[in-house]
Amino acid sequence: MSRKLVAGNWKMNGGASTLAGLNDLAAAYQEAPIDIAVCPPAPFLAHADHIVSGSAIEIGAQDCHTAASGAHTGDVAAGMLAELGCAYVIVGHSERRADHGETNATVAAKAQAVLDADMRPIICIGESLDQRKAGQTLEVVAEQLAQSVPDTEAVHQLVVAYEPIWAIGTGEVATIEQIAEVHGELRAQLVDRFGEEGVGVPLLYGGSVKAGNAADIFDVAHVDGALVGGASLKPDDFMPIVNAMLARV
Numbered sequence: 001m002s003r004k005l006v007a008g009n010w011k012m013n014g015g016a017s018t019l020a021g022l023n024d025l026a027a028a029y030q031e032a033p034i035d036i037a038v039c040p041p042a043p044f045l046a047h048a049d050h051i052v053s054g055s056a057i058e059i060g061a062q063d064c065h066t067a068a069s070g071a072h073t074g075d076v077a078a079g080m081l082a083e084l085g086c087a088y089v090i091v092g093h094s095e096r097r098a099d100h101g102e103t104n105a106t107v108a109a110k111a112q113a114v115l116d117a118d119m120r121p122i123i124c125i126g127e128s129l130d131q132r133k134a135g136q137t138l139e140v141v142a143e144q145l146a147q148s149v150p151d152t153e154a155v156h157q158l159v160v161a162y163e164p165i166w167a168i169g170t171g172e173v174a175t176i177e178q179i180a181e182v183h184g185e186l187r188a189q190l191v192d193r194f195g196e197e198g199v200g201v202p203l204l205y206g207g208s209v210k211a212g213n214a215a216d217i218f219d220v221a222h223v224d225g226a227l228v229g230g231a232s233l234k235p236d237d238f239m240p241i242v243n244a245m246l247a248r249v
């Protein structure tokens with residue numbers, strides 16, 4: 001069984017008042033039997049880590065470079081994020097794949113950089129609306145999984161997030177049946193590739209997760225948590241999602 005994880009992705013949002021909200025999260029979750037992470041924009045990481053220090057909340061970044069250092073103006077190395085106190089790095093989010101042309105190979109190299117820095121990559125995959133309409137969903141996510149997850153012995157450090165692109169930030173959530181079908185396929189692929197260890201890789205669902213739908217989503221087989229965008233910005237929206245998972249462990 002994999003340990004559950006609820007992770008918030010602030011994307012390029014947030015500021016002083018959003019950071020202040022982390023005090024509420026830290027106070028509410030001093031200890032927890034699940035993993036809870038918040039991924040603010042890079043400039044806020046050190047401050048965010050300071051606020052949640054001593055609580056059950058861990059901090060994650062939203063991206064990193066594939067290289068450990070070098071002439072890459074504006075980029076951030078995984079080792080730097082680890083030094084700041086990050087425990088997770090999101091890699092291959094569909095917004096980065098679209099905005100920055102990131103390929104599965106780039107995503108795998110980033111995930112490897114995260115593992116090399118002793119953090120956990122949250123590796124995002126998911127189909128477009130056109131691919132779903134064309135009946136290609138399982139084929140697309142299987143290929144993304146195979147190519148975006150690096151060959152590694154640190155299987156216990158991996159996290160995979162299934163995020164159908166058409167459900168991200170749209171308010172449109174995949175149906176329970178759609179989530180069950182994809183998560184079942186992803187689990188089978190992970191076990192095929194990594195054996196028993198593949199059972200322990202947390203599989204998150206992402207795409208318009210909210211207080212009102214989290215419980216139903218968490219009840220789906222092979223859903224081990226959520227990657228939450230919009231609803232992670234305010235504690236009043238995020239805490240009910242965390243609590244829905246806590247009620248299930």
Ligand code: PEP
Nearest residue numbers: 168169206207208229230
């Ligand atoms: C995301 O950013 O990964 C995401 C799932 O966003 P939202 O929850 O807003 O759809």
